[in-house]
Amino acid sequence: MGGFFDRLMGRDHRSANHAKERLKLVxxxxxxxxxxxxxxxxxxxxxxxxxxxxxxxxxxxxxxMEQDGRQQRLVADIPLRGAQRKRRG
Amino acid sequence: xxxKVLTVSSGKGGVGKTTATANLxxxxxxxxxxxxxxxxxxxxxxxxxxxxxxxxxxYDIVDVVEGRCRxxxxxxxxxxxxxxxxxxxxxxxxKNALSPSDMVHLCDDLRPEMDWIxxxxxxxxxxxxxxxxxxxxIVVVITxxxxxxxxxxxxxxxxxxxxxxxxxxxxxxxxxPEMVRRxxxxxxxxxxxxxxIDLLGIVPEDEHILMSTxxxxxIVLDGRSLAGQAFRNIARRLQGETVPLLDLEAQGGxxxxxxxxFRPGGS
Numbered sequence: 001m002g003g004f005f006d007r008l009m010g011r012d013h014r015s016a017n018h019a020k021e022r023l024k025l026v027x028x029x030x031x032x033x034x035x036x037x038x039x040x041x042x043x044x045x046x047x048x049x050x051x052x053x054x055x056x057x058x059x060x061x062x063x064x065m066e067q068d069g070r071q072q073r074l075v076a077d078i079p080l081r082g083a084q085r086k087r088r089g
Numbered sequence: 090x091x092x093k094v095l096t097v098s099s100g101k102g103g104v105g106k107t108t109a110t111a112n113l114x115x116x117x118x119x120x121x122x123x124x125x126x127x128x129x130x131x132x133x134x135x136x137x138x139x140x141x142x143x144x145x146x147x148y149d150i151v152d153v154v155e156g157r158c159r160x161x162x163x164x165x166x167x168x169x170x171x172x173x174x175x176x177x178x179x180x181x182x183x184k185n186a187l188s189p190s191d192m193v194h195l196c197d198d199l200r201p202e203m204d205w206i207x208x209x210x211x212x213x214x215x216x217x218x219x220x221x222x223x224x225x226x227i228v229v230v231i232t233x234x235x236x237x238x239x240x241x242x243x244x245x246x247x248x249x250x251x252x253x254x255x256x257x258x259x260x261x262x263x264x265x266p267e268m269v270r271r272x273x274x275x276x277x278x279x280x281x282x283x284x285x286i287d288l289l290g291i292v293p294e295d296e297h298i299l300m301s302t303x304x305x306x307x308i309v310l311d312g313r314s315l316a317g318q319a320f321r322n323i324a325r326r327l328q329g330e331t332v333p334l335l336d337l338e339a340q341g342g343x344x345x346x347x348x349x350x351f352r353p354g355g356s
Contacts, residue, residue, distance in 0.1 A: 014272030019236050020279045027243050027283060069285045070250070 028065045032072050039063060043076075050078060057081045092123075092203035094196050095327070096225035098249070098257075100241030102212030104233045105262040108298060108308075109320070110209040111139045115307035116324030118173035122204040125164060125174040127195070129221040130211035131186055134178035141168065141305020142175050151179035151186045153195065160198055169310065184216045189223030196224035205327075214248055222249060227327075228257040229289060234264055234275040243284055258289040260323065265294045266337040290323035292316050293337050 012018070029035060034042075043063040050056055057079040066073045097110045107130075114126045127150065128136035137143040148163040153176070167173035176195075179186060192208075199206050210221035222228055228249045232242035242259070249257045261280055268274035277291055295316035301308040308317040309324070315335065322332045 016269070016272050016275050016279065019275050020283065023236055023239055023275075023283050026240060030240065030243060031247060067285075070246070 024067075028067065028072065031070075032065065034065070039065070046076060046078075055081045092125075092196075092200045092206045093226045094200075094206045094208065094224045095227045095229060096129075096208040096210055096221050096254075097229050097231060098210040098218060098221060098245050099212065099231045099238070100214060100245040101232075101238045104231050104238050105292070105298075106212070106231055107135050107139050107209050108302065109229075109231050109260060109262065109292075110207050111136060112307050112309045112317070112320040113324055113327070114173060114205070114207045115140075115167075115170060116309040116321045117205050117207075117327065118167070118170040119309065119321075120324060120328065121172070122328075123172045123202065124205045124207065125176060125199055125203050126207045126209065127176045127192075128178035128209050129187070129192070129217060130209060131178050131182055131184045131217060132180065133211065134180045136175060136209050137165075137177045138305060139302055140175055140307070142177075143305075146177050149177045149179040150195070151182050154187060154191045160195070169306075184211065184220065187220050189220050192220050193224045214244060218245075218248075219252075222252060222254050225254050228254050229260055230257045230286070231260045231262050232280065232284075233262055234269070234277075234280055239275065239280060239283060246284060246286055256286055258287050259284060260290050260292060261288070262292045263294045264291055264337065288334075289326060290319055291334060291337065292319040292323075293335070 043061060046063060047056065047058045047061055051058065060079045062077040064075050066075045097106050097113070099106050110126055114124045118124045126136060126140070128134050130136075131151065137146060142165050145165050148158040150163065152158045153160050153163045163176050164174040165177065167175070196206055208221050208225065211217035230242050230245050230249070232238045246255070246257045249255045259281070261277055264277070265274055269276045277288070281288055293315050295308075295314055297308055297311060297314035298316050301311060301314070308314050309320045311317045319335055322335065325332045
C-alpha cells in the first residue's frame with residue numbers, strides 16, 4: 001500500500017480527484033464547442049483589440065470559462081497598466 | 090388515465106439503460122401501475138431478453154408503424170406482472186425504419202390506456218436517440234461514476250435541453266461505495282457537481298443484477314438485492330413520493346467504517 005507514503009509526500013494518490021479535475025476541463029469545452037487552443041487565440045485577439053484603445057498588462061490577462069450550474073460564462077480579467085485615474089470602476 | 094412517457098438514455102453504451110428500463114418498469118408495475126416498455130434500439134433489440142420475454146415475440150414496433158399488425162398485437166404481456174407490457178424492437182431493420190413522429194403517434198395511442206410508457210433509448214446521439222426522446226415527458230439519463238460515461242451523459246443532458254425536453258434527471262448506476270471511500274471512484278456529489286442536474290437515484294454495483302439478467306427476471310422482485318431496492322426507490326420517487334437515498338455507506342460493514350475513518354476525503 002503506497003497510499004500512506006504518497007500522502008506523506010504530498011502526492012495525491014486518489015484517482016477520483018484526477019477524474020473530477022479532468023472532467024471539469026473537458027466538459028467546459030464540450031459544452032461550448034470551444035477547444036482550448038481556440039480560447040488562447042481568442043485571448044490573443046482580445047489583447048490586440050483592447051491594446052489599441054488602452055494600455056493593458058498583456059501578460060496578466062486571464063480569459064476563462066466559468067460554470068454556473070449548466071450555464072457557461074466567459075470571464076475576462078484585463079488589468080490596465082499605468083492608469084492615473086480609472087474612469088470605470 | 091394519461092400516461093407519462095419516460096425515456097431512459099445515456100449516450101454511452103453499457104452503462105445500464107436496458108437493465109434500468111426493465112427494472113423501473115417492473116417496479117412501477119409492482120406498485121400497481123399499468124406500464125408498457127418500448128425498446129427503441131432498432132436492430133439491437135435487448136429489452137426482451139432482459140425481461141425474459143424473448144420467446145413470445147410475434148410482432149415488433151416496426152410492424153405496428155408499418156401497419157402489419159395492431160398495436161395490441163405487438164404488446165407482450167409480462168409473465169409475472171399482469172399490467173406490464175413490452176413492445177419489442179425490430180431486430181432485422183435499422184433505426185431509419187422509425188421516425189420521431191412515428192414514436193410520438195405510437196405513444197399518443199398508448200397514453201389513454203397506460204400510467205407509464207418507458208422507452209429504452211439506444212446508445213449514441215443519432216436518429217435512434219432522437220426517436221426515443223421525441224415523445225418523452227421526462228428524460229432520465231443514466232451514467233456510471235467513470236470519466237467517459239459522465240462525459241457522454243453531459244452531452245446527452247445538453248441535447249435533451251436543446252430539444253426542450255429538460256431538465257433531465259440523473260441515475261448514477263454501478264457505484265462501488267468501497268472504491269468511493271478509498272477515493273478511487275467519483276462520488277455522487279462529484280458527479281452532481283460536474284453535471285449540475287437533479288439526482289433521481291443511485292444504484293450500487295450488485296452481482297444480483299447479472300444473475301437476474303441471466304434468468305430474465307427483474308431484480309426488483311428480489312427482496313435481498315440492494316440494487317433492486319434502489320430501483321424500487323426510484324420507481325416510488327417517479328410516483329411523486331419522497332424516498333431517502335439508500336445508505337450505501339452501511340454496506341461497508343464495521344471494518345469499512347473503521348477504515349474510512351483513516352482515509353482523507355472518503356465519502
